[in-house]
Amino acid sequence: METHANYTSFVAVGDSFTEGMSDLLPDGSYRGWADLLAARLAARTPGFRYANLAVRGKLIGQIVSEQVDVAAAMEADVVTLVGGLNDTLRPKCDMARVRGLLEEAVERLAPSCRTLVMMRSPGRNGPVMERFRPRMEELFAHVDALAARHGALVVDLYGSPALGDQRMWDVDRLHLTAEGHARVAEAVWQTLGLDAETDWQALLPPPARAGWAARRAADLRFAREHLGPWIGRRLTGRSSGDGRPAKRPELLPYEPPAPQDLVLRPDRVAGS
Template identity: 80%
Template sequence: MQTNTASPPYASLVAVGDSFTEGMSDLLPDGSYRGWADLLAARMAASAPGFRYANLAVRGKLIRQIVDEQVDVAAAMNADVVTLVGGLNDALRPKCDMGRVRGLLTEAVERLAPSCKQLVLMRSPGRRGPVLERFRPRMEELFACVDELAAKHGALVVDLYGAPALGDPRLWDVDRLHLTAEGHRRVAEAVWQTLGYEPQDAGWHVPLPAAAPPAWLTRRVADIRFARQHLLPWIGRRLTGRSSGDGRTGAHFSAELGRPFWATPADDANPGPVTGWRQVGPER
């Protein structure tokens, strides 16, 4: 993983993707999500006055929707850095045409790579357990495509899938699909280092300390709660063709990070459609 002592000359960041990039489940007190992209943007902004950032990611989006709704918007912004993570929602569906997913991911990369100084792709993390084992072949097919596209288009790849620490169930929320706040912090550090910034936590990939497994009853209670609160609603959305992202638009603004350097391309009260940058707060 490359690192430099001087901060790279990046002055803007656009994040493209689904719930992983939107920030679920790094929940803030006001009910909004933060996530690794917001954390990364805050770090980058600290060393780049006038820094600009937009998070276009929306939960539940499939790769076709990401291409149709986010890619051209992101490309038009001509940001220094664009992060793209998508396709995993497709791969986790019972029926999935992986050839189509690879083709759409290729289309996204071919449109984004020429529009920015540095495109960043990821091999997404997976929570250890039966779901990961069931879908591992699809995930690895997706990640092989990511590696090929990165080599062809000069993109950086953040290998979160290859970091055993991020498979630890303790770094995943109760829905078993999204990282906790600590998980998002580790992802932000991984992307930060991959971009060439001086490490702030060289051990982001180090596993958590070993702990005794929870008791049988505790595990069964957790399984029942997971099924009732998350699995059954997820199955219901799949059967009815709905998505957790229906009616949502990207480009969110985090009040926690609303310092003068912060910028978003949309109106705070109505974040979309995104058409260009707008400074939030006074200039530095």
């Protein structure tokens, strides 16, 4: 139901999920659900301002130390906070520390903004994710508890069958495609009390069954190009975001890219 809410500013805090990987644009940059949401909010409100502090690979401690105070000082109408999942995917993870840091982030951000939005992040099925699922669910239970305590909104993406579809995920099996990000943007939009424009939980048509050889080739490509390097970074403490600045570090008026600049690469479309 439309609440006629009017949001004039939005700050996104987090990691690669909020940075927009793997919603790749022709210029090599990433768009993602936060940019899509900002564009839709900007279309409603002249002078709408947007900042995206998210950087790929960031752990919750880095998000707290590098992004939270910056976001709180901006005093935006809407702040989204998604973090901690990278910690749960490390070989060793102190969940008590993760919970404490996430609570610290919420305690700083909730008083600084009109609406704090948190998420139970989407997850796809597979042997890699199964190993870490108990940690993920512990994290999401903590998200629910913090949101209830501090009056934040929670977007529950974790249990969505639509977002669990492998066609919503890029070839790295860690990041959403353009279609997946569009659905997350719609889910957040609706959680903010705005009229639904699409059904973000609508299932894709049944997939064509790939042959055994094609599936094994895809598995080998994934292991060689993505899983191996990802494990290497986890074991050595390195991050894909080391030295990388935030994509949009200042809260400034937002002008979405022109439509002709948003033509997606064919290999980034869901189902391809």
